[in-house]
Amino acid sequence: MTWKIVSLPGDGIGQEVVASATTFLTLLAEKLQLTLDIENHLFGGASYDVHGKMLTDETLEACKNADAVLLGAVGGPKWENLPHNEKPEAGLLKLRKELGLYANIRPAKVYNALSNASTLKQDVLQGTDFVVVRELTGGIYFGHPRGYDEEKGYNTMVYEKYEVERIAKQAFELARKRHHKVTSIDKANVLEVSQFWRHIVHDVHKSYPDVELVDMYVDNAAMQVVRDPKQFDVIVTSNLFGDIISDISGMITGSLGMLPSASLGDKYALYEPIHGSAPDIAGQNKANPLATIASVAMMFESSFNRPDIAKFIIEAIEKTLAKGYRTGDIMGEGGKCVSTTEITAHLIESFNEVYAAEHQL
Ligand SMILES: NC(=O)c1ccc[n+]([C@@H]2O[C@H](COP(=O)([O-])OP(=O)(O)OC[C@H]3O[C@@H](n4cnc5c(N)ncnc54)[C@H](O)[C@@H]3O)[C@@H](O)[C@H]2O)c1
Structure with missing residues (x-):
């Protein structure tokens, strides 16, 4: 069985957190012998710069042909002064409307290791x-x-x-x-x-x-x-x-870097972190990818009917946090501050450990 995922990194840190999620997904697929077909498309400002449109018909069509869509974030100062109906947000609203995504599901879960971060x-x-x-x-x-x-x-x-x-x-x-x-x-x-x-x-x-x-x-x-x-x-x-x-x-x-979401309709589903493109830290390898990875867990639960894999992913996040690894946004006393790529590597390591323990490898 092949699951087709359309990935829309978008703008700013959207590109960094989706790259992290894609690396994670690729290794997870290898480990669990799943076939994932991940197809990248431009969306938001990145699409506007190339095609003069935030959402092209081709991207929309690709989303409609996918089993699930993974979105980073859109927007940034470069596109702020466009007319209201041409802005990145308008592209996002159009995508949600076209896919009939009427239900936005946002879990608010306090991880034990972060209960002092608020x-x-x-x-x-x-x-x-x-x-x-x-x-x-x-x-x-x-x-x-x-x-x-x-x-x-x-x-x-x-x-x-x-x-x-x-x-x-x-x-x-x-x-x-x-x-x-x-x-x-x-x-x-x-x-x-x-x-x-x-x-x-x-x-x-x-x-x-x-x-x-x-x-x-x-x-x-x-x-x-x-x-x-x-x-x-x-x-x-x-x-x-x-x-x-x-x-x-x-x-x-x-x-915000810890909050995943799913947007569901009767036919289509889109998964995204709730944060924006964070222009203040974009391109600096500082973004927290955990909200995007937790959105991937929601994808396995809701779109692929694999709550078992979703559970492993959430346990891997918990384990990574318990080891003390933190991106800057969740840094507290005693934590080890790491970059986006470093926390991704730690997460993959934690996933392997959680998986091995479950299967007594
Ligand atoms: N769904 C979306 O695509 C979406 C949602 C909200 C805002 N936006 C757009 O994003 C741009 C910036 O908006 P904003 O600054 O109000 O909100 P934002 O969520 O991008 O950032 C708010 C603050 O939280 C921090 N932050 C957010 N996500 C983070 C992460 N994963 N890791 C570490 N720190 C993180 C940022 O550095 C910033 O200080 C605007 O153009 C806005 O329109 C897009």
């Missing part, structure tokens, strides 16, 4: 392990009318029934594989669109009586995520609220 207290964080399921192709980021003139600016937050139903189902299904609790975040005390959201989520919940459902206003949720993150299992929310809540969740794990 600005929050260790005892609040230790054991935190929840997942944010964010609606990705609807809501205020896509609603019309939108625009601004001299006198006013406006956007529209709108949700159709089918959009809320399918994201709610994703969340309940995920909760069934975890700790059977969904927290739905909205602003139903003020917004009609949130009252509608809540009503539909409760309707979908009727088919999942084994899962507990809790409603929470977004302002309270922002507070609860930092006050007591262990109360959450699966969070489901709209595009705008999910954007904000998942970044707050990100910081409790210590660094």
